[in-house]
Amino acid sequence: QPLPDVLDLARALAGSGKYLMGTINNESRELNLYRIEKFGLREIFEIFVSSCFVGYRKPEKDIYRLALDITQKLPEQCCFIDDRDLNLESAQKLGMRTIQMQSGEQLRQELGKLGVQQA
DSSP states (O other), X not given: OOOHHXXXXXXXXXXXXXXXXXXXXXXXXHHHHHHHHHTTGGGTOSEEEEHHHHXXXXXXXXXXXXXXXXXXXXXXXXXXXXXXXXXXXXXXXXTOEEEEOOOHHHHHHHHHHTTOOOO
């Protein structure tokens, strides 16, 4: 279950219109669709790269490459956020900036250090 303050931060960033928001997840089809509806994730994320649909899983490099291809962004234009260090390694190797999320406040501070302006 997502942390409420993290969802609020994500909604604010998405609402600012400054950032392309996408998510990469490892879930079954049923759980994926349930969470998208339950937490209103379509209001936040424009792109969903879900293992159940694409056949790759974090931390496999291919799922991150696919996300880059879909978004048409360079790795250095992206920030990948995850609560598990293992999932950050492949993103880092591809050149993405990464943040290991521990709390909403910590995430807000780390994003600020990267120059992300919060609405």
